[in-house]
Amino acid sequence: MRGYFAIGAEKISKVKNFGNLARTGHGFGASFCFTVASRLQHDDMVSDTSNSLTNMPYYAWDKPQDITLPDRCQLVGIELTDDAIELPSFRHPTQAAYILGPERASLSPEIMDMCDHIIKIPTSFCLNVATAGAIVMYDRIATLGRFAPRPVRVGGPVEPKPIHIQGAQKRRTPI
Template identity: 55%
Template sequence: MRGYFAIGSERISKAMNLGALMRTANAFGASYFFSIDAEHELREAYAADTSKTAGQIPYYQYDTIEEMQMPRGCQLVGVELTDDAIMLPTFRHPNQAAYILGPERGSLSPDIVARCDHVVKIPTKFCINVSLAGALVMYDRHLSFGGYPARPIMPGGVTGDGRLPG
């Protein structure tokens, strides 16, 4: 896979959601994980993060978006269910990206949205769990950059040998 990515959340309030998002980020090969204005301590998230992500990849905690530092060339991609957001299945992921999700019961703050280079939405009827949304975004990125052959035309068919590329 090309490039790198990070994922995080603004104002995440449930430790289990943070832990699940961290574990999924680790599984998909995130370069780092971050939170902005999180309402809990990292140790509370360990119950859901059995992969011990904080010991595998860097975890950055910021109090405000102004404090957030990103690598040069990294594009911030907001994930938000808004009318003008780009549908995730049509989005070309940047090679260097940091994805940010909103809180469990709310939206990304206007300051975050203003800082985003892109805003994408998952085509659902309503908002879904923050850790599930993060998993879908990372899976979509993985499919986009994974080097998989085109899908077969017939249901149940397999293209190639059915194994992971690489």
């Protein structure tokens, strides 16, 4: 897969959720993870069973203005708002840092203003931080990764094959 991505959260209150998010990010190949306005101790992250913070950089920024991303890296907020782009319609930037809000609140207005994009997972209510992050990271690798196309149906062809009917060539439409 081309490019890179990072995963982070603002004002995280549940260290276990961030540990799970970091572990999942590590599993999906995140280049780094980060927090804003929440200092975490590595020893507190018992849910991070892959020791992510020893395998990828972790940045702890005190306030939104402290965030320093690499050149051309786009900040993508994940927030359930009316005007956010729904994840299935979102084209992931090649270089992105995804940020989620706290468990019991939303991304701060300062972070929202800094974001290049705001996306949402099309659910009827907010999800757990680690779950939401995992869904976005999976969508990123599914759309930007180099995977074979999905079959049209289970056990079926990837693309409909032409069939001959009374001398004319037509395309079979799978059910």
